[in-house]
Amino acid sequence: MPDIGSTGWRVSVDPTSPILILDTGVGGLTVLGELRKLLPEAPVIFAADQAGLPYGEKTEAEVAARVAGLLGRMSERYRPRLACIACNTASTIALDMVRDVLEIPVVGTVPAIKPAAAMTKTGVIGLLGTKGTIRQPYVDRLEAKFAEGKTLLRHGAPELVDPAEAKLRGRPVDPAPIRAAVQALRGMPRGDEIDTVVLACTHFPLLHEELAAEFGPGVTLIDGSQGIARRIASLLEGQKLERREPDFAVTTGPLDDFKKLAPALAEYGLERLVRF
Numbered sequence: 001m002p003d004i005g006s007t008g009w010r011v012s013v014d015p016t017s018p019i020l021i022l023d024t025g026v027g028g029l030t031v032l033g034e035l036r037k038l039l040p041e042a043p044v045i046f047a048a049d050q051a052g053l054p055y056g057e058k059t060e061a062e063v064a065a066r067v068a069g070l071l072g073r074m075s076e077r078y079r080p081r082l083a084c085i086a087c088n089t090a091s092t093i094a095l096d097m098v099r100d101v102l103e104i105p106v107v108g109t110v111p112a113i114k115p116a117a118a119m120t121k122t123g124v125i126g127l128l129g130t131k132g133t134i135r136q137p138y139v140d141r142l143e144a145k146f147a148e149g150k151t152l153l154r155h156g157a158p159e160l161v162d163p164a165e166a167k168l169r170g171r172p173v174d175p176a177p178i179r180a181a182v183q184a185l186r187g188m189p190r191g192d193e194i195d196t197v198v199l200a201c202t203h204f205p206l207l208h209e210e211l212a213a214e215f216g217p218g219v220t221l222i223d224g225s226q227g228i229a230r231r232i233a234s235l236l237e238g239q240k241l242e243r244r245e246p247d248f249a250v251t252t253g254p255l256d257d258f259k260k261l262a263p264a265l266a267e268y269g270l271e272r273l274v275r276f
């Protein structure tokens, strides 16, 4: 029985066609972890644009061109059934543009302001993202739509990306940038009232434990990974999923550095690491 694609046309999807997940690095794993819980049998290619890291320090034009170009080339090579941009920076900048270019459904990752606004009791929400993400009009629109009457305090914390990358390479996590990011939010007007923090960079949930300890009790950290996994699962409803070979990870960066992530990637079912 063929599936009905997002365009409404009847399209038949190859059961072995993968889901392509793209981030600059290990941040995409937070989305993959949630996806595995919902669709354990789904074939996945995990793409890390390590040569492009960090997106959060690039201009909008650079990020848009890079992500659209890379996803276009990867789609030609791997023929995915769906692409997920597991990066808040790239999604808030380039989601619409990528959707115009690719012929498959594209799921983005945007700051979880809506659930945070529903959850906060004090009405003061913190948002930690990259500098690229926190200045996006996309975030302004989410705030206006879902957090009306609340206070959203944004802080760009690019210095949290490296500790997340280090942690998954088995290296110790430097507590200084974590403390600095938390203090920056706490130091803003009404920062002491924050009870909910949106982790608006897919790297940051990898530091959940460290950030939670630094914020202390009474603060809930939330991110969008569960919602994104649910969205992917609903778009693929009714499609056959068949993993014919072990899932693999590709990097645009040097393979020897990527191989330091092998034990962490294996925990997410990514058994082979290759260079794109």
Ligand code: DGL
Binding pocket: 023, 024, 025, 027, 028, 052, 053, 054, 055, 056, 057, 086, 087, 088, 089, 090, 130, 133, 161, 200, 201, 202, 203
């Ligand atoms: N993981 C990316 C995000 O969600 C940020 C990392 C980077 O700056 O490349 O925004």
